[in-house]
Amino acid sequence: MATVELRFSAQPEHVRTARLVAAAVARRAGVDEAVLDEVRLAVGEACSRAVGLHRGNGVVTPIRVVLTEGEKTFSIEVGDEVPGAGAEVGGGVPGARAEAPAGDPDDVDGEDEMGLAVIRGLVDDVEVTVGEDGGTIRMSWPIASVEADADILS
Amino acid sequence: MDLSLSTRTVPGAGGDRTVVEVGGEIDVYTAPKLREQLVELVNDGSYHLVVDMEGVDFLDSTGLGVLVGGLKRVRAHEGSLRLVCNQERILKIFRITGLTKVFPIHTSVDEAVNAVD
Numbered sequence: 001m002a003t004v005e006l007r008f009s010a011q012p013e014h015v016r017t018a019r020l021v022a023a024a025v026a027r028r029a030g031v032d033e034a035v036l037d038e039v040r041l042a043v044g045e046a047c048s049r050a051v052g053l054h055r056g057n058g059v060v061t062p063i064r065v066v067l068t069e070g071e072k073t074f075s076i077e078v079g080d081e082v083p084g085a086g087a088e089v090g091g092g093v094p095g096a097r098a099e100a101p102a103g104d105p106d107d108v109d110g111e112d113e114m115g116l117a118v119i120r121g122l123v124d125d126v127e128v129t130v131g132e133d134g135g136t137i138r139m140s141w142p143i144a145s146v147e148a149d150a151d152i153l154s
Numbered sequence: 155m156d157l158s159l160s161t162r163t164v165p166g167a168g169g170d171r172t173v174v175e176v177g178g179e180i181d182v183y184t185a186p187k188l189r190e191q192l193v194e195l196v197n198d199g200s201y202h203l204v205v206d207m208e209g210v211d212f213l214d215s216t217g218l219g220v221l222v223g224g225l226k227r228v229r230a231h232e233g234s235l236r237l238v239c240n241q242e243r244i245l246k247i248f249r250i251t252g253l254t255k256v257f258p259i260h261t262s263v264d265e266a267v268n269a270v271d
Contacts, residue, residue: 012182012183015181015182016181019212037243040212041212041214044181044212044214045214045215047182048182048214048215048216051182052182114218114219114251115214115215115216118214118247118251121251122250
């Protein structure tokens with residue numbers, strides 16, 4: 001259960017670093033080469049979304065990315081610290097994330113939702129949770145274990 | 155890799171077209187630069203744009219948002235925004251977001267420049 005953890009301040013320029021690290025760790029873990037583009041894109045989307053949430057809500061703590069190599073799967077968790085409504089069933093005080101500014105009014109509405117749509121389209125195993133302490137996007141991909149052993153040269 | 159942008163005017167079958175050649179990565183950090191370029195072109199009266207994405211290595215939803223924003227702007231002037239892209243990894247993003255129905259996507263700059271609605 002090898003784990004790599006990355007924390008970065010909510011600056012757009014660091015999202016690329018997160019993508020590169022995630023792709024490198026995924027490759028080492030034995031994720032199929034053909035899927036690495038998806039890993040790169042999905043983690044970039046999740047991090048961009050987290051950066052937007054932190055900046056839009058004035059949250060100064062870093063964004064957390066945890067890359068975990070399991071026996072059969074490689075998983076990525078991207079966590080933000082913007083409190084959510086906590087309870088979608090209602091009754092709770094709506095969280096800040098529901099009121100995140102939309103940004104440039106000329107821009108496309110729901111860019112944030114487009115990011116999530118891309119993640120859902122790309123990744124079969126994805127889980128989005130929102131709690132009082134923030135939100136987490138958890139994604140995982142299968143590991144091509146047989147190829148990984150033979151892939152010593154890369 | 156940073157984003158590179160260059161523009162040129164090319165005569166097409168339906169009139170002059172402004173070709174925006176984009177290279178590098180379009181993401182949350184670099185997309186504002188592309189947005190500025192598109193806004194500037196429209197403000198300067200270029201309403202028929204062709205965005206050549208053959209040199210793009212990476213595109214995320216922020217980049218898609220900027221392209222949709224550009225499309226909205228040119229349409230307000232009865233213009234057009236056409237894309238040139240042959241890269242499967244980039245086309246896939248347009249496909250899963252359903253944007254292949256929104257943008258005319260061409261296989262060459264020549265084809266895009268000479269396309270007429």
